[in-house]
Amino acid sequence: MTYSPRNSFKFCILGGGQLGWMMVLEGLKFPISFHVYGEKEDPACKIANCFKEEYRKVIEECDVVTYEFEHVDDKPLELARDLNKLMPGMNAVELKRVRHLEKEFLRREGLPVPRFVTVRGGDEALRVLKNEFNGTGVIKRSKGGYDGKGQFFVRGDPEKYSFLRDENDYFVVEELVNFDYEASIIAVRRGNEFRAYPPTFNYNEKGILVYNYGPFGNEEMVKIAEELTRKLNYTGVIGIEFFVKDGKVLINEFAPRVHNTGHYTLDGAEVSQFEQHVRALAGLELGSTKVLTFSGMINILGIASPPMEILKLGTLYWYGKSEARKRRKMGHVNVLGDDLAEVKEKIENVMNILYPNGPDL
Numbered sequence: 584m585t586y587s588p589r590n591s592f593k594f595c596i597l598g599g600g601q602l603g604w605m606m607v608l609e610g611l612k613f614p615i616s617f618h619v620y621g622e623k624e625d626p627a628c629k630i631a632n633c634f635k636e637e638y639r640k641v642i643e644e645c646d647v648v649t650y651e652f653e654h655v656d657d658k659p660l661e662l663a664r665d666l667n668k669l670m671p672g673m674n675a676v677e678l679k680r681v682r683h684l685e686k687e688f689l690r691r692e693g694l695p696v697p698r699f700v701t702v703r704g705g706d707e708a709l710r711v712l713k714n715e716f717n718g719t720g721v722i723k724r725s726k727g728g729y730d731g732k733g734q735f736f737v738r739g740d741p742e743k744y745s746f747l748r749d750e751n752d753y754f755v756v757e758e759l760v761n762f763d764y765e766a767s768i769i770a771v772r773r774g775n776e777f778r779a780y781p782p783t784f785n786y787n788e789k790g791i792l793v794y795n796y797g798p799f800g801n802e803e804m805v806k807i808a809e810e811l812t813r814k815l816n817y818t819g820v821i822g823i824e825f826f827v828k829d830g831k832v833l834i835n836e837f838a839p840r841v842h843n844t845g846h847y848t849l850d851g852a853e854v855s856q857f858e859q860h861v862r863a864l865a866g867l868e869l870g871s872t873k874v875l876t877f878s879g880m881i882n883i884l885g886i887a888s889p890p891m892e893i894l895k896l897g898t899l900y901w902y903g904k905s906e907a908r909k910r911r912k913m914g915h916v917n918v919l920g921d922d923l924a925e926v927k928e929k930i931e932n933v934m935n936i937l938y939p940n941g942p943d944l
Contacts, residue, residue, distance in 0.1 A: 593618060594865065595645035595668075597659055599625025599633065601902040601912060602651035602841050602857075605849070607631045609857035615865060618645060620659055626902045627651070642666065647864045649819065651840060653679040654727075670818045670864045675839035683725045683755050685836065692814050694807060695833050697826065699757040701725075705747030708754040712741055716758060725753035731790015760833065762826040767795070768804045769845035769856050771820045771872070772812040773863045778872045779805045780852060785824070785844055789944045791910055792843050794934070796879030796926045800825075803832045811837065820845070820860040843882070843912070850898050850917040851878025876919050879926045881933045883914040884942055892936050896929050910944055 592615045596603045599621020607617045607630050617631040618641050625633070634641045638659040642648055648663035653676050660676065663669035678685040683701040690696050700715060702708050708722050718741050724733035735744050736759065747754075765787060770779040782800025786793050808823055811834075822842025824835040845856035854862075854870030862870055881897075883889060887907035889899060897918035907913055916933050920926035 592616065592865065593645040593647075594861065595642055595648040595663070596620065596627060596631075596651055597648065597655040597663070598651040599627040600651055601626050601900075601904075601914075603627030604630065604902060605846075605855075605900070606649075606651060606841060606857045606860060609849075609855050610861040612858070613861065613865070613867070615861070620655070624905050626904065629903060638662070642668070649840075649860070649864055650676070653839060671821070671839045672816065672818070675815055675817065675821075679837070679839055681725050681753070682723055682836075683753050686755055686757075689811075689834055692811075694811060694814075695831075697758045697760050697833050697835075699755050702754050702756055703751070705750040705754065708747060708756050709741050709744065711756045712737060716756065720759050721755075721757045722747065723755040723757060724750075725755060731787075734790055760826045760828065762828045762833075764827050765824065765835070766800045766804065766827055766832075767822060767824045767842070767844040768800070768808050769820060769822055769842060769848065769872075770805075770808040770812060771856075771859050771863050771869060772809075772817045773819075773869060776869055777809050777812060778869060779808050780845065780848060780856070780872045781874055782825075783844055783847065788942060789910075791884070791944060792882055793884070793942055794879060794881040794930050795844050795847065796877070796923060796930060797847070798874060798877070799923065800827070801830070801832070807832065807834065815839075819863050820856050844880075846900070846915050847878040847880040847917055848874075849900070850919060851876060877921065877923050877926045879918050879920075879930050881916045881918070881930055881937065882912055883916065883937060884944065885909045885911055886913055886937065889914055890936055893933050896933050896936075 595618045597620045599619045604626035619627045619631045621628045648668045664673045722735045765785045768782045781798030782804045783795045783797030784799035785795040822838040826833045848855040852874045897916045901914040918929040
């Protein structure tokens with residue numbers, strides 16, 4: 584699709600959360616109208632045309648359809664696919680929705696992943712963990728897992744997880760990687776055009792991102808991102824998370840959309856990941872992935888109201904969600920610095936303000 588500068592260009596986003604909100608905020612600089620499939624109280628619906636019941640009519644009128652979250656309703660997603668308007672494609676969504684299919688695709692395509700076994704049923708998962716991983720590893724439900732949900736880290740005490748025995752769905756049983764650090768990369772592809780932002784260092788607790796900073800990582804991540812997006816025949820922005828051990832890079836998972844670890848690009852890069860995604864899908868010239876300075880991001884998790892003291896350290900993005908819940912992403916703070924040491928110091932100071940007793944996860 585080739586973009587023409589007309590106000591009638593309609594860009595549809597399935598899902599009204601914070602990723603859609605930031606996509607709209609960054610995309611409104613272009614003569615594009617945004618239409619969000621979501622609820623009226625959703626962050627993105629507050630700044631765009633919101634729809635739900637009449638999804639068929641809206642999607643038929645839109646020029647392009649994307650999603651801010653892979654676990655969106657099936658009917659509008661399938662309609663967009665059938666109308667050849669869905670980007671990134673359904674193949675990426677289907678892999679991401681079912682963890683063992685994602686893992687098996689990566690391994691089949693020769694991309695580096697931790698050792699894993701796909702099994703059917705919790706009883707079999709516990710048996711494989713004991714016999715093939717010596718009782719230590721990660722058991723992951725194949726469906727419904729994100730931000731650490733559906734993952735069980737077993738460290739020699741599998742009997743604590745006997746409640747899984749009655750489950751009959753697919754599981755991934757994976758080695759527990761003793762990594763040096765976790766990292767990620769944000770990349771964009773359209774056709775033969777590929778660009779990547781520098782990798783970042785990520786700090787996660789209980790499967791959820793707490794903060795990240797960069798540039799930090801190695802060029803192997805860029806090569807892997809280029810290969811993965813090519814094999815997926817991908818269009819748009821993608822986030823890929825890694826484990827790094829002794830310089831060796833393993834893919835943990837990928838997200839076929841804009842990603843939490845790329846929020847720093849709103850302030851630290853020439854073009855943000857959100858604008859980049861809009862450009863890629865609307866047929867605009869892809870933007871630069873150059874970072875302007877060292878930068879970082881801190882998630883605001885489960886806090887009902889942000890302490891304004893953080894404004895002396897960075898830029899606040901508050902999502903305007905109606906209710907704060909444990910682990911829920913309510914906003915984030917971006918910080919900048921002349922070097923990584925300054926960024927890390929600011930992150931520590933923001934963390935002390937937000938979580939004086941540590942994050943409650």
